[in-house]
Amino acid sequence: MFSDKVVENLKASSAIRAMFEEGARLKKEFGAENVFDFSIGNPDPPPPEPALEAVRRLVGGSPRGLHGYMNNAGYLDVREKIASEFNAASPGLGLDAGHVVMTCGAGGGLNVIFKALLNPGDEVIAFSPFFVEYRFYVENHGGRLVTSPTHEESFLPDLGALEGAITGRTKAVILNTPNNPTGVVYPRVFLEELAALLEVKGREFSSTIFLVSDEPYRDIVYDGVEAAPVFSLFRNSLLAYSWSKSLSLPGERIGYVALNPRIEEAGLLWDALVFANRSLGFVNAPALFQRVVLESWGCRVDVEIYKERRDLLYSHLVGLGFSCVKPQGAFYLFPKSPLADTEAFKRLALTHKIILVPGRGFGCPAYFRLAYCVSIETIRNSQPAFEALARDAGL
């Protein structure tokens, strides 16, 4: 009676939401302070004060036209500001407001990108583990998600495997650095090798292979590591950014897509992105929050907050014998399940009121994800539960 595809995807995709619901149920039964919910990437720190101040000022003053329609690409002054930031980071890039579209977060941005790029049957490659929604975003627009593995010891993509996965139907490769769920930040040398491979394969198939860089965690990096700017490395690149994480505003749905000015027919692609933003029904990104990000420009969540949480949780788990790559960005850990059956490990964790997400939905069933964007008290208070879990799991 309903869409077969959606009903099928509902079954396959509910892991994170199911764990989130399970967390809500346990909190009701045992009290929120007794449940350790690491299921979802909803930031615990409040938005930074300059952003909140901008909200208050704008809503209080209610400037004329604040709540109206605008160009489907978003406000010109906001797009100009974004363009100037790219040009400052990569002199000579020549990016202007006509290369930027304001979107409903990175999720909205990726849908706009795939609608603008894909023909039926086109393939998009993601590296596993990958953000669960990619498959649905690609399929929304008639594409097919193809996965390519990463190396187990580093979670860096296996370029040999990627080379084998690229076909004449490959339209794009999705890059997500800093990465959800691994927290890995891809080094510049790796990105240079990837760029060279895409050039070679594009020539081999006489096609353009776009690099779609999904960057909602770009500003959340630790230990002096930097997420390399993709526009200077990949000619055929588009970037989706979001303030969901960097300003702790995921419910407000504000982000943008930028495209590399060096793309052939970049003007036509921008028109296609703007059309997609409109015809998907977003129409434009939220007006109020476009102005909020402009008026609080440059302000970001204090990364030290997340670093403290990463250090505490990571060192505790590794001390207990869990095997885990140390994240250099974002706010997730992706340890290996100590039990061969990760679903059984998830259930065991639930008996200790720890909510985690099995890696199957991310394309890596032997692992599990913990989102540590929770309060520091939750992490501290969870320690005895993790100790008991490690014991029960035979560590």
Ligand SMILES: Cc1ncc(COP(=O)(O)O)c(C=O)c1O
């Ligand atoms: C890797 C990745 N991409 C995209 C998104 C979508 O973020 P939003 O649409 O809130 O900007 C998320 C959200 O968690 C994410 O982790």
